[in-house]
Amino acid sequence: MRFGVLGTGFWAQHVHAAALAAHPTADLVGVWGRDVAKAKAVGAEFDVAGFADVDELLSQVDAVTIALPPDVQAPLAERAAAAGKHVLLEKPIALDVAGADRVVDAVRAAGVASVVFFTFRFQAATSTWMQQAARTTLAGGHGSWLGSRENSPFDASPWRDQHGALWDIGPHALSLLVPTLGPVVSVQAGAGLRDTVHLVLQHESGAASTVSLSHTVAALSSGIEFFVHGDAGRLVLLPETGAANEAFAVAVDELTVAALTGGAHPCDAAFGRDVVAVLETAQRALASGCRETV
Secondary structure (H helix, E strand, O other): OEEEEEOOOHHHHHHHHHHHHHOOOOEEEEEEOOOHHHHHHHHHHOOOEEEOOHHHHHOOOOEEEEOOOHHHHHHHHHHHHHOOOEEEEOOOOOOOHHHHHHHHHHHHHHOOOEEEOOHHHHOHHHHHHHHHHHOOOEEEEEEEEEOEOOOOOOOOOHHHHHHHHHHHOHHHHHHHHHHHHOOEEEEEEEEOOOOOEEEEEEEOOOOEEEEEEEOEOOHHHOEEEEEEEEOOEEEEEOOOOOOHHHHHHHHHHHHHHHHHHOOOOOOOHHHHHHHHHHHHHHHHHHHHOOOEEO
16 A cells, blocks of 8 residues: 655654555655655655645555644545545544544545554554453543653644643543543543643443543653453553554554455544544533533
8 A cells, every 4th residue: 555644743754654664565655744845854764755745645645644733634634535545643633523523524425444543552462451351341440641741752842732631642541441441421620730631531331430641740750551440350551652663553554454345443533533522521621620521
């Protein structure tokens, strides 16, 4: 399958383009960016073209991967789907439900495959954890991602500055708790220091879960942990954070399978839309101080 990368930032260059260039069956055709000079520079690193015109790139590929801010990604995903291209998206797929709905509608109307790259979902340990959870009667769960963007490749990221940990790393927590505990029907939220946020999620199954998220804790406080609990005890997942390229290669494989078979992927645009709905509800709950319905 011929792929184009939309985006020229760190994640686009070092994960999307690098993983596609190293993939044994995917063919990286080119890179498009809002800054054509950067697109040409990233393309040159992988010996492919840098494109100034997104439609020109779309005309030469079967699929695109998008690594751009969510508000930029959403209309480009619609455009790619309308051109008949399969899409591998970043999370969140949009910054509001209306934008996410437009992406889902475009994908469905075009009949193309879609996958959202919730990184942990494409790791073997996560698959094992979810299989174990599926065999257990669960009462609840918890997710904690405490970290810092300081001195990271994402330190200067305007959309992360504006929307914080809730929208950046919240999707990862939801990508694990929603499939194990069921759809979220209501959210309570409380703000901590800086961008720290705490959520209480009520699931359709009757289970409840809690989530703590921050990009602004002290270095010694950093860590990522998820668990669900039920009649078989506690199932803990400590996700691997240094294997994004390997996970992305799996996502490429799974998008390819979905494209060839016409099947829906568990992390497709529709699931990405449901995650956005929970995030939007959490934002309302932070503002109102009340439990909000999804």
